[in-house]
Amino acid sequence: MQQAVPLEKHDLEAAFRSLAEVSHQLDASYRDLESRVARLNEELAASRSARLDELAEKERLLERLASLMAMLPGGVLLIDERQQVRDANPEAVALFGEPLLGEDWPAVQARIREREPERHLSLHSRHLAQQGETLVLVTDTTELHDLQAQVGREQRLSALGEMAARLAHQIRTPLSSTTLYLAQLRRPDLAVAQRERICDRLAERLVHMEGLIESMLGFVRGAPPRTELICLQDVLGDFQAHVQARLQAAGATLSVTPVDRTLALRGDRDALAGALANLVVNAIEAGGAAVHVDVWAGALNRERMLLRVRDNGPGVAQELRERIFDPFFTTRSTGTGLGLAVVARTVNELGGEIRLGDSPQGGAEFILEFPVAEGEG
Ligand SMILES: Nc1ncnc2c1ncn2[C@@H]1O[C@H](COP(=O)(O)OP(=O)(O)OP(=O)(O)O)[C@@H](O)[C@H]1O
Ligand SMILES: [Mg+2]
Known part of the structure; x- marks a missing residue:
């Protein structure tokens, strides 16, 4: 069994010094952590506000697009992969009449041909490959035909x-x-x-x-x-x-x-x-x-x-x-x-x-x- 060696004064002083050093280091690490957290918080807040800005911009764009569609002199329709009318702007509704949404697109076209044979419509379509949908732009060229x-x-x-x-x-x-x-x-x-x-x-x-x-x-x-x-x-x-x-x-x-x-x-x-x-x-x-x-x-x-x-x-x-x-x-x-x-x-x-x-x-x-x-x- 070993006998406890009584601590000398200088030993104690050394122990206190290293304790103080450790606590100093801890303090510095804590402050560093604190500033990192603050920085992260700032970054987080900035990215949240950027996302909010982005969202608001998207909403503005959507609103602009919606008013553009409403104001367009031509009809715009979205036809899904089952050939049904998914969406239509007011001009398209005015051109083809109701019901339109959910209707069979070829049937809608046949309907207008039957009802108004003297009307001339010009159709331009673009297939949106990713969504499997087709965007159709319809312009009424009756007046142009009459003028010609x-x-x-x-x-x-x-x-x-x-x-x-x-x-x-x-x-x-x-x-x-x-x-x-x-x-x-x-x-x-x-x-x-x-x-x-x-x-x-x-x-x-x-x-x-x-x-x-x-x-x-x-x-x-x-x-x-x-x-x-x-x-x-x-x-x-x-x-x-x-x-x-x-x-x-x-x-x-x-x-x-x-x-x-x-x-x-x-x-x-x-x-x-x-x-x-x-x-x-x-x-x-x-x-x-x-x-x-x-x-x-x-x-x-x-x-x-x-x-x-x-x-x-x-x-x-x-x-x-x-x-x-x-x-x-x-x-x-x-x-x-x-x-x-x-x-x-x-x-x-x-x-x-x-x-x-x-x-x-x-x-x-x-x-x-x-x-x-x-x-x-
Ligand atoms: N041989 C000519 N000598 C001098 N001037 C001429 C002669 N031929 C034509 N002109 C001139 O050219 C113009 C136009 O001639 P144009 O034959 O096109 O019409 P016009 O003779 O005046 O009318 P219209 O032929 O309908 O009777 C004449 O008005 C005249 O000034
Ligand atoms: Mg003459």
Whole structure:
């Protein structure tokens, strides 16, 4: 058995010192723990408030989404994997009517088609793969359809208006010729042979007018434009017959240089003759009694041909050159300003171009350029 050794004073002091040290250490650890707890608490509070903020933000987003859905001009539907309507915004309810929620989606669509066959709905859908649902956006395009139909009607009407103006203009020259021939027929001193010749011309003009009306009606019926092979020399013959009475009545003269009969183009023979007649009538109207019109035609090369209508009238003033082909541009009190617009349209339909040239003798000069008919010339 060991005997207890009595503690010396310095031993006690050492024991107290180490005790104090331990308690100091404990104290420091406690304070450290305390500050860590405080820090953790702070972090916890911060993360709780962040989550609360996040939640509030989500709620705000949801609210915004809900008001957006309510305000959308189109209908929005959510269709579940069993093809039933799970959700719908007010516009969708207004479009499809009730009951809607829980209804079979194909049946809902059939229902609207049956009830309002004249209604046009446009549907866009997107499959949401994760949820197995489909989001459908529906827009009512009935008004758009009606508007499109109205625009179509108006376009047809304006085409009809343009055509009516064109027809009226094309008919004016042969019509004025018939009036002039009729006046001649009234003359009591007319020999039988003369009377017969005038009657023939009168009949020709009437047939020509009938042809013009027929081709316009063909256009309305949607008949394809005429693309017959036209011998240029024939057109020159036709057009001289159109303007003969007008030239005579005005005391004006016309010279036409004959062209090679092989020179041909494709298109509407009557329309081209009418266009040339329009140019001559313009020359008579601008130049008066003493006016002389000269028509020359010829091939430029194997592909292009040229037609030149030149007069010795006052010509077109420099400042008007740009505008004379515009519809309704006229310098005459009795003019409609449609003549040259109609001529330009006809020339374009024949694949050609028209421009105002520079006549060396003054007067007006119109140059018409056309493609030579393929395989000809
Ligand atoms: N040969 C010409 N000489 C001088 N000016 C011309 C000649 N041809 C046309 N013009 C000018 O171009 C304008 C437009 O001609 P356009 O044939 O389009 O209409 P308009 O002859 O005035 O009217 P409408 O043809 O309806 O009788 C004429 O008003 C005239 O100023
Ligand atoms: Mg004219």
